[in-house]
Amino acid sequence: MMAQPVSAPGTHLPARAEPPRPRPAAAKAALLLAGAGLGAIIALGMADQPFSQLSAPGGELTFLGNLTALAGTYLALIMVLLISRIPAVERVLGQDGLVRWHKWLAPWPISLLIAHALLTTSGYAQAARTGAWHEAWAMLTQFPDVLLAAVGLGVMCAVGLVSIRAIRQRLSRETWWMIHLCMYLALALSFAHVIALGPSFVGHPLTRVVWSAFWAATAGLVLSYRFGLPVVRSLRHRLVVTEVRQEGPGVVSVICTGRALDALPVAGGQFFCWRFLARGLWWQAHPYSLSALPRPPYLRLTVKAVGGHSASLARLRPGTKVLVEGPYGAFTRQSRHHQRVLLVAGGIGVTALRSLLEDLPPSARPAVVLRVSRPEDLIFRDEIRDLAARRRGTVHEITGPRDSAVLDGPALSRLVPDLASRDVFVCGPQGFVASIVSVAKSLGVPDEAIHHEAFAL
Amino acid sequence: MKRAAWYVVTGAVTGFLSLLGLHAVTAAPDAVPAAAGSGEGSGISPVQPAGSTSPSETETAVSGGQGSSRGKGPGSASGPARQAAGAVESYGYGELAVTVTVKGADITSVAVPVLRVNDPPSAQIASYALPQLKAEVLAVNSARIHAISGATYTSDAYAASLQSALDKLHLL
Numbered sequence: 001m002m003a004q005p006v007s008a009p010g011t012h013l014p015a016r017a018e019p020p021r022p023r024p025a026a027a028k029a030a031l032l033l034a035g036a037g038l039g040a041i042i043a044l045g046m047a048d049q050p051f052s053q054l055s056a057p058g059g060e061l062t063f064l065g066n067l068t069a070l071a072g073t074y075l076a077l078i079m080v081l082l083i084s085r086i087p088a089v090e091r092v093l094g095q096d097g098l099v100r101w102h103k104w105l106a107p108w109p110i111s112l113l114i115a116h117a118l119l120t121t122s123g124y125a126q127a128a129r130t131g132a133w134h135e136a137w138a139m140l141t142q143f144p145d146v147l148l149a150a151v152g153l154g155v156m157c158a159v160g161l162v163s164i165r166a167i168r169q170r171l172s173r174e175t176w177w178m179i180h181l182c183m184y185l186a187l188a189l190s191f192a193h194v195i196a197l198g199p200s201f202v203g204h205p206l207t208r209v210v211w212s213a214f215w216a217a218t219a220g221l222v223l224s225y226r227f228g229l230p231v232v233r234s235l236r237h238r239l240v241v242t243e244v245r246q247e248g249p250g251v252v253s254v255i256c257t258g259r260a261l262d263a264l265p266v267a268g269g270q271f272f273c274w275r276f277l278a279r280g281l282w283w284q285a286h287p288y289s290l291s292a293l294p295r296p297p298y299l300r301l302t303v304k305a306v307g308g309h310s311a312s313l314a315r316l317r318p319g320t321k322v323l324v325e326g327p328y329g330a331f332t333r334q335s336r337h338h339q340r341v342l343l344v345a346g347g348i349g350v351t352a353l354r355s356l357l358e359d360l361p362p363s364a365r366p367a368v369v370l371r372v373s374r375p376e377d378l379i380f381r382d383e384i385r386d387l388a389a390r391r392r393g394t395v396h397e398i399t400g401p402r403d404s405a406v407l408d409g410p411a412l413s414r415l416v417p418d419l420a421s422r423d424v425f426v427c428g429p430q431g432f433v434a435s436i437v438s439v440a441k442s443l444g445v446p447d448e449a450i451h452h453e454a455f456a457l
Numbered sequence: 458m459k460r461a462a463w464y465v466v467t468g469a470v471t472g473f474l475s476l477l478g479l480h481a482v483t484a485a486p487d488a489v490p491a492a493a494g495s496g497e498g499s500g501i502s503p504v505q506p507a508g509s510t511s512p513s514e515t516e517t518a519v520s521g522g523q524g525s526s527r528g529k530g531p532g533s534a535s536g537p538a539r540q541a542a543g544a545v546e547s548y549g550y551g552e553l554a555v556t557v558t559v560k561g562a563d564i565t566s567v568a569v570p571v572l573r574v575n576d577p578p579s580a581q582i583a584s585y586a587l588p589q590l591k592a593e594v595l596a597v598n599s600a601r602i603h604a605i606s607g608a609t610y611t612s613d614a615y616a617a618s619l620q621s622a623l624d625k626l627h628l629l
Contacts, residue, residue, distance in 0.1 A: 028464055035468020036475070043476035056607025127607060128581045142577045197576065203549025203610070 016294065019265040019327070020091065022334055027092035034078055037214075038071070044200050044207065045070045061123030065116050066199055072112030073194065076156075076187060077218050079105055084218075085225045085328065094330030095271075095287075096453060103163075110160040117153055145193035152189030159183045173309075174283055184222075191215060230273075230325035237264060239299065239322040241276070244314060248379040251348065252314045253291060253302040256322055261296040265327070267334060268293055268359025269352050269425070269453075272326035274301065276316060284309055285325060289352035289427075289453075291380070293359055302379070304348040331453045333359050336423045338449060342416050344369045344407070344436050346428025347377060352453055353427050354380050357387045366393035367416045371407060371432070375399050409439050420444040423451065430454040538565065543622030545571055546614035550579035553614055557622040564598050567591045567619065579611075586611045594619060 045067040053059050082102040090098065125135035139146045162168060162179050194211070195201050201208050237258040245253045258264075271289040275282065286309050291302035305311035331352060333341075341364045343353045350370060360366055368388050372378050378397060388395045396415050398405050405411075413419055424445050426436045433454040440450050538560045545554040551574035558566040569587055574580045586608035593602040600620040604612030 031461055031464035032468035032471075035465035035470075036472030037468075038465070039469035039472030039474070040476040041472075042469075043473045043480070047477060047480040053606055053609060059607055124578055127578075138577065144576055197578070202575075 017263050017265040019267040022091035024092050026088040030089050041070045041074045058123040058126030061119050065120030065123050068112045068116040072109045072116055075109035080218055084222045095328035144196045149190045149193040152186040155182050155186035234323040241316050241318055241320040244316050249376055250305045251379055253300055256299045257297045261294045266294055267332035269331040269356035270327040270329040272324040275323040277321040290355045291351040292355050302351045331451055335451055338423045339363050340365050340422045342367045342422045342424045344426040346371050346432035349428030362391045366391055368395045371398045409442055412439055423449045425451045427453045539626055541622040541625040543618035546618045548610040548614035551575050555618045559626055567594050582608045583611055590615045
């Protein structure tokens with residue numbers, strides 16, 4: 001049976017679980033807490049430090065080595081927390097935003113921890129009045145747990161190295177991902193030597209307890225939300241591919257059926273990470289937006305073939321089991337600051353906006369702008385026109401190659417005169433999204449009223 | 458989220474000041490002899506010989522003249538030699554106990570029969586600190602010595618153990 005995502009008037013829609021409201025206060029509290037931890041750990045490294053000790057041989061180097069260790073490890077744990085998908089935070093900041101911060105922060109803990117290793121070794125070498133290489137050897141072979149920590153640091157450096165764009169481009173996504181996951185191992189290896197040797201911890205039982213509690217909490221959150229919840233959801237809903245449908249050149253929709261989909265708290269505009277249990281695909285989970293609200297028992301995602309994974313979706317066989325992680329994304333109607341909205345779709349970005357449109361109330365009076373290169377790329381054209389009409393909205397289709405019909409400030413304000421009083425949702429390729437976001441800002445739309453999702457690897 | 462950086466910075470400043478404040482409130486600066494027993498959990502014990510906080514002090518500042526008089530009465534080196542063992546002082550990185558030999562009212566020798574350290578860096582520190590501490594004790598003839606910089610915990614424990622030994626002998 002074909003899924004009919006567009007409801008006829010009067011059709012009774014099965015009741016769906018209302019997704020929880022995003023609470024900005026939760027995200028603000030998380031940011032305050034993260035900052036407080038950073039400040040406290042730096043203070044910890046500086047307290048307990050009598051100035052006379054600094055002038056001892058190796059004193060300054062050891063002090064700096066301790067400080068970099070504390071800050072670096074703390075930031076490494078924050079990195080883990082950023083991608084732990086804690087729902088209360090993810091709902092407000094969005095998974096793509098959190099991943100962006102994760103990438104931005106990455107060089108810091110790695111650099112600080114490398115500095116820590118060098119500074120501490122040099123400092124101990126000076127205190128012991130030996131050469132640095134000799135001291136390093138002594139530390140690796142005699143000091144408790146230092147060898148483990150050194151291995152951990154090596155793994156961390158490897159993870160950092162392969163994430164450098166020039167190197168990452170040469171690796172397959174699976175290889176890069178497998179190496180990246182080893183970061184958990186690197187952190188685990190480093191824990192013991194901190195407790196055994198760190199001057200802030202030796203002789204300070206309370207500090208040890210708090211530090212261990214922080215690690216335990218981080219591990220708990222990761223196990224629960226990053227790994228546990230997705231497994232529970234997948235087992236509960238048992239998604240299976242039912243049909244693969246061609247929507248346009250290079251674009252397919254995958255219809256899945258599942259159990260108890262009315263209990264899946266999805267908002268229009270959100271995405272899942274999809275793991276199709278087929279040969280060659282089972283070890284990868286890729287993010288794709290839903291292109292319609294769940295219509296129990298059906299889910300629809302629509303994908304354009306741009307890479308190996310997306311291209312192989314066209315060949316999925318019905319009956320293939322699917323595991324999902326999500327729903328994720330702050331690209332929802334609940335993030336609005338105004339009632340009215342402007343939806344701007346570039347190319348395949350129309351998929352996320354199609355499900356968002358379906359979720360909007362009539363008071364949103366949506367203005368929809370579809371920007372594509374060729375007319376045949378206008379997928380879901382009828383569905384969108386129908387949904388917009390029901391909400392007394394307007395649809396503008398702009399077709400043409402990239403350099404013609406550019407959506408700049410004047411063009412956009414001609415199409416949508418009341419732009420400054422609308423929330424702007426823009427989705428599509430990265431360059432397109434960036435350009436529309438800056439145009440919207442220049443036309444007076446406040447930052448918090450601009451929502452974007454850029455499709456990128 | 459806009460202005461996310463402000464929340465982080467605000468949190469950082471608050472956390473930094475709070476921890477320093479908490480630390481100042483809970484830690485009591487101790488003079489070296491009274492730094493005593495625990496070495497654990499008592500937070501900081503900044504290196505404090507009686508009355509002196511000069512940050513430029515480094516190694517054994519033996520030339521007296523600082524702080525109170527290292528008192529004892531007109532000492533005579535005559536009289537029977539007496540010995541006493543001080544309490545085992547645990548100082549986080551290990552534990553030690555000293556044995557003091559006294560003739561009359563003068564300390565003639567200090568030995569460290571008990572020395573257990575947890576890790577090689579502490580062993581290295583102990584190896585250069587203990588001889589200096591002994592020299593200083595002999596020079597000032599009491600347990601009120603300057604700590605060796607870079608060996609604060611070791612010095613505290615050494616002085617505490619020595620003091621407990623001297624107490625047994627009813628000496629200053």
